Amino acid sequence: MKKHINVLVVLLLILFATGCEYLDIVPEKTQELSLVFERKEQAYKALATCYSYLPKSDDLYGSHATLTDELTSPIRQSVNGLEIMRGKQSVGNPLLSLWQGYNGGSWQPSLYNAINDCNIFLENIVNVPDMTEREKREWGAEVRFLKAYYHFLLVMRYGPIPIMDKNFPISASPDEVRVFRNSVDECFDFIETEIDLAIPDLPARVTNTNFLGRVDRTIAAAMKSRVLLYAASPLFNGNAQFYAGYTDKNGKALFNTSYDSEKWGTALEAAEYAIQLAESNGVQMYFFDGEYRDYDNANVIYDQAFTESIYNYKFMFVDRWNSELIWGLSRVTSDWYQIQASTLIKNTAASSNEAAWQWLSPTYRMAELYYTKNGLPIDQDLTFDYDNKFELRRGASADLSVFVVQIGQETVQLHFDREPRFYATLAFDRGYNRPMV
Amino acid sequence: MYYQPATAESPDEKIGIIQLNEGTDYLNDPSTWTNANSRVYFELATVYDREFGKHSVGGLFVYTREERLNTIQGASNVYTSLPARNMGLAGRTTYGFDKKYFLELNFGYNGSERFAKEHRFGFFPSAGIGYTISEEKFWTGLKPTINLLKFRATYGLVGNDAISAESDRFFYMSDVNINDGGRGYAWGQDFSTLYNGYSISRYANESVTWEIAEKLNIGMEMVLFDKLTLQGDYFRENRSNIYMPYEYIPATSGLSSQIKSNIGEAMSHGFDASADYNHSFFNGLYLIGRANFTYATNEVIANGEPQYPYDYMSRVGYPINQMWGLVADRLFIDAADIQNSPVQTYGNNYLPGDIKYVDINDDGRIDENDQVPIGFPTVPEIIYGFGLTAGHKGFDASFFFQGSARSSFMIAPDKIAPFVNERNALDIIADNHWSEFNPDPYAFWPRLSTTPIANNEQRSTWWLRDGSFLRLKSFEVGYSLPQSVLQKINADNLRLYVSGNNLLYFSKFKLWDPEMGDNGLGYPTQRIFNIGMNVTF
Numbered sequence: 019m020k021k022h023i024n025v026l027v028v029l030l031l032i033l034f035a036t037g038c039e040y041l042d043i044v045p046e047k048t049q050e051l052s053l054v055f056e057r058k059e060q061a062y063k064a065l066a067t068c069y070s071y072l073p074k075s076d077d078l079y080g081s082h083a084t085l086t087d088e089l090t091s092p093i094r095q096s097v098n099g100l101e102i103m104r105g106k107q108s109v110g111n112p113l114l115s116l117w118q119g120y121n122g123g124s125w126q127p128s129l130y131n132a133i134n135d136c137n138i139f140l141e142n143i144v145n146v147p148d149m150t151e152r153e154k155r156e157w158g159a160e161v162r163f164l165k166a167y168y169h170f171l172l173v174m175r176y177g178p179i180p181i182m183d184k185n186f187p188i189s190a191s192p193d194e195v196r197v198f199r200n201s202v203d204e205c206f207d208f209i210e211t212e213i214d215l216a217i218p219d220l221p222a223r224v225t226n227t228n229f230l231g232r233v234d235r236t237i238a239a240a241m242k243s244r245v246l247l248y249a250a251s252p253l254f255n256g257n258a259q260f261y262a263g264y265t266d267k268n269g270k271a272l273f274n275t276s277y278d279s280e281k282w283g284t285a286l287e288a289a290e291y292a293i294q295l296a297e298s299n300g301v302q303m304y305f306f307d308g309e310y311r312d313y314d315n316a317n318v319i320y321d322q323a324f325t326e327s328i329y330n331y332k333f334m335f336v337d338r339w340n341s342e343l344i345w346g347l348s349r350v351t352s353d354w355y356q357i358q359a360s361t362l363i364k365n366t367a368a369s370s371n372e373a374a375w376q377w378l379s380p381t382y383r384m385a386e387l388y389y390t391k392n393g394l395p396i397d398q399d400l401t402f403d404y405d406n407k408f409e410l411r412r413g414a415s416a417d418l419s420v421f422v423v424q425i426g427q428e429t430v431q432l433h434f435d436r437e438p439r440f441y442a443t444l445a446f447d448r449g450y451n452r453p454m455v
Numbered sequence: 456m457y458y459q460p461a462t463a464e465s466p467d468e469k470i471g472i473i474q475l476n477e478g479t480d481y482l483n484d485p486s487t488w489t490n491a492n493s494r495v496y497f498e499l500a501t502v503y504d505r506e507f508g509k510h511s512v513g514g515l516f517v518y519t520r521e522e523r524l525n526t527i528q529g530a531s532n533v534y535t536s537l538p539a540r541n542m543g544l545a546g547r548t549t550y551g552f553d554k555k556y557f558l559e560l561n562f563g564y565n566g567s568e569r570f571a572k573e574h575r576f577g578f579f580p581s582a583g584i585g586y587t588i589s590e591e592k593f594w595t596g597l598k599p600t601i602n603l604l605k606f607r608a609t610y611g612l613v614g615n616d617a618i619s620a621e622s623d624r625f626f627y628m629s630d631v632n633i634n635d636g637g638r639g640y641a642w643g644q645d646f647s648t649l650y651n652g653y654s655i656s657r658y659a660n661e662s663v664t665w666e667i668a669e670k671l672n673i674g675m676e677m678v679l680f681d682k683l684t685l686q687g688d689y690f691r692e693n694r695s696n697i698y699m700p701y702e703y704i705p706a707t708s709g710l711s712s713q714i715k716s717n718i719g720e721a722m723s724h725g726f727d728a729s730a731d732y733n734h735s736f737f738n739g740l741y742l743i744g745r746a747n748f749t750y751a752t753n754e755v756i757a758n759g760e761p762q763y764p765y766d767y768m769s770r771v772g773y774p775i776n777q778m779w780g781l782v783a784d785r786l787f788i789d790a791a792d793i794q795n796s797p798v799q800t801y802g803n804n805y806l807p808g809d810i811k812y813v814d815i816n817d818d819g820r821i822d823e824n825d826q827v828p829i830g831f832p833t834v835p836e837i838i839y840g841f842g843l844t845a846g847h848k849g850f851d852a853s854f855f856f857q858g859s860a861r862s863s864f865m866i867a868p869d870k871i872a873p874f875v876n877e878r879n880a881l882d883i884i885a886d887n888h889w890s891e892f893n894p895d896p897y898a899f900w901p902r903l904s905t906t907p908i909a910n911n912e913q914r915s916t917w918w919l920r921d922g923s924f925l926r927l928k929s930f931e932v933g934y935s936l937p938q939s940v941l942q943k944i945n946a947d948n949l950r951l952y953v954s955g956n957n958l959l960y961f962s963k964f965k966l967w968d969p970e971m972g973d974n975g976l977g978y979p980t981q982r983i984f985n986i987g988m989n990v991t992f
Binding site: 049051054066111117119188 | 480481482483520533534537538540542566567568572575625628629630631632633634637638639640641642643644646647648650651652653654655658659660662701703704705706707708709710711714798800803820822823824
């Protein structure tokens with residue numbers, strides 16, 4: 019009997035000893051994050067991930083541009099920005115929240131998510147074996163800049179925010195992860211310091227056409243100038259009017275309340291440095307140097323400066339990677355919800371997908387806001403018949419209207435005798451649309 | 456590919472190697488469909504059973520190993536194509552004395568492939584005692600009245616490793632997609648230097664382990680006059696280590712997926728009773744009666760929920776199936792009424808005739824912060840049934856009632872809204888809706904519309920109904936022909952019967968059968984009638 023028990027015990031021990039391996043069934047090299055940093059070609063994915071959080075400002079549903087009174091939608095569409103204008107913003111379901119992430123046409127994750135991935139990148143980029151030290155420093159500087167920029171985007175929207183310089187371990191306690199906000203000054207200091215750390219390691223200017231859109235020193239300096247401008251502005255500089263006594267639970271003041279004129283000095287320095295750096299790297303005023311559209315060829319003779327101004331202004335926005343562009347967005351939305359598709363004149367022949375649906379238009383205020391051809395507000399220019407702005411007038415070939423209204427066609431007076439920016443920016447009935455060729 | 460294919464330029468063209476497929480140096484998700492499943496089970500058991508006079512002793516050891524492999528649904532994920540494995544050692548010792556006292560001790564020591572090495576095994580002991588008092592000597596006088604009286608109690612732990620989906624079961628490993636197009640970015644003049652990114656859908660958590668249920672059961676069994684059997688049980692179950700997300704981790708942590716761990720805890724308890732009665736009278740009349748009753752309630756004890764701004768939003772302390780919703784006041788009377796009421800944040804707009812909600816937190820806005828626990832849980836707390844079968848000579852009849860109580864449900868307005876999707880109107884809506892001609896602020900149906908009105912489709916007390924009911928589940932009457940007739944037609948048995956299922960029900964909710972739930976236009980519960988004949992030759 020005893021013998022049997024002994025045999026049994028030994029048998030069980032053997033079975034259990036092999037048991038641990040029996041339960042080890044996951045093979046080596048399943049997908050883990052460390053694989054991303056095993057070689058350069060993979061590390062590009064980590065870099066792309068850090069960039070991927072840049073807000074998709076060309077996504078109509080995700081863009082913050084629709085928050086302004088410059089644009090509206092003539093039909094009832096649940097464009098996030100317009101919904102906020104309609105009073106639909108709520109604490110429970112915040113729209114366009116870069117803090118929590120939101121659904122636009124596509125998903126925009128929380129920028130804290132972005133900062134978390136930037137921190138992962140900065141911790142791990144040193145481990146990539148097939149990259150040179152210089153490359154690692156360059157990439158690290160790019161991501162350091164992005165991390166600062168994401169903080170800046172949050173500060174722009176929320177003022178004082180918690181700075182997340184390091185990621186928490188998964189085992190962090192609830193008290194650890196429930197962080198307090200940093201003051202506005204601490205936030206700006208952090209952002210400035212991070213950009214300053216990045217600047218020396220960045221290339222002066224990215225010229226490789228395969229990598230346009232990546233951050234370089236010219237971009238970082240320009241952004242730093244903007245950051246310091248915000249820090250100096252009355253919104254964040256001594257804003258005692260709105261934020262006196264604005265403290266957190268511990269009584270820490272989140273806004274400074276005494277105005278510091280020195281901040282304008284540092285902002286000025288940063289701007290001068292940014293301009294000097296940009297100019298030395300070939301950034302300059304844009305002048306249109308392509309072909310005029312057919313209907314404008316005659317007009318050039320009539321008033322060359324006016325025609326040129328229309329083209330310069332319009333194509334400064336439209337011409338890809340032109341000389342005036344400091345930081346171009348290289349990841350473009352190609353879906354139907356791209357902001358441009360919704361502004362174009364309706365193409366009835368196009369399929370419903372990716373067709374121009376004319377969802378987005380300027381408000382009437384914008385049509386009045388542009389100046390007259392004499393550079394005056396339309397209600398103050400004596401030569402502009404403001405009271406009869408809705409009367410019809412026919413486009414003729416004998417005056418300036420040749421640029422702007424199709425010859426022999428009628429439209430309201432409001433559309434005549436306006437400045438070049440008006441014609442470069444707005445489309446109207448019987449006007450010309452100057453597309454990119 | 457570790458190395459990029461080389462390209463060389465000749466004067467007129469580029470020469471290069473075309474790489475048709477790229478391999479990876481890591482294990483990728485399987486891309487082929489293989490439909491296979493297998494199960495390997497190994498068991499080694501030893502049993503010991505012996506009686507010494509009035510003592511009976513038993514022992515059992517079982518060692519098991521099991522592997523289940525199922526790739527049918529596993530095509531999309533490498534983890535579902537891996538086998539599920541369990542191994543364990545279980546033991547039991549029993550001791551009985553004189554058929555009066557019983558003792559049982561059990562244990563299970565189980566391992567699962569799902570957990571990290573240090574947390575792979577769980578130890579789950581349990582114990583039970585029984586006492587048949589009616590076997591005692593002093594009971595002899597009572598025996599004709601109370602034939603059997605038995606008490607029993609069990610207490611123990613039960614482990615559960617199936618705490619998440621198969622594809623999500625390796626808790627100690629992270630789940631990372633290192634080739635996620637959704638997280639990619641493009642650079643370059645033509646936006647064509649495109650790289651995919653990575654995404655993390657689960658963070659590795661080494662400490663995840665078995666979910667544990669602590670179970671207590673105290674019961675008794677009694678037989679009276681050899682006719683009536685009574686059983687009663689009190690049960691309590693405390694489940695802890697429930698795998699749940701840490702919802703209190705704020706967005707500032709920047710995690711791309713929730714961290715989950717064994718943080719939940721819930722308690723349920725209740726009692727269960729049944730009675731069986733069986734009696735035959737001398738004159739051939741017999742009666743069989745049956746009744747049962749169960750009461751069970753549960754409560755969330757811990758769930759990792761975030762810090763809600765208001766106490767009434769917390770799920771802790773409420774039943775698991777408790778509903779939260781707005782408190783509906785009445786329908787809006789006119790535009791001025793809307794103007795003077797708190798802003799309601801649902802849908803694009805709301806008009807007179809739409810539901811007006813109560814601003815619980817008094818902040819001038821109706822939103823999710825105004826949702827309070829409403830009604831009973833969606834699962835009934837009380838379930839009961841009773842029935843009787845009677846027979847006399849050739850005739851027999853039986854019925855069974857079934858009922859439930861202490862439950863609530865919500866009418867789903869989106870499923871019955873008339874005119875939406877060209878749907879017809881239920882009578883109740885046709886007869887009792889708000890309209891400009893009949894602006895009844897308490898009409899059953901708010902403003903009519905051909906499109907859904909989000910404001911009126913919120914979960915609220917407006918649609919809350921009592922789910923309790925009592926149903927005549929079955930009814931049957933039969934007649935068996937007497938032997939004298941059977942002999943003439945040369946049959947052993949012939950019975951004619953009429954029966955019906957679901958013949959009637961009683962409930963506070965009158966619009967449709969409450970067992971249909973939220974959708975009055977759904978598939979109805981069937982009422983069945985049978986007329987039949989059973990012949991045996």
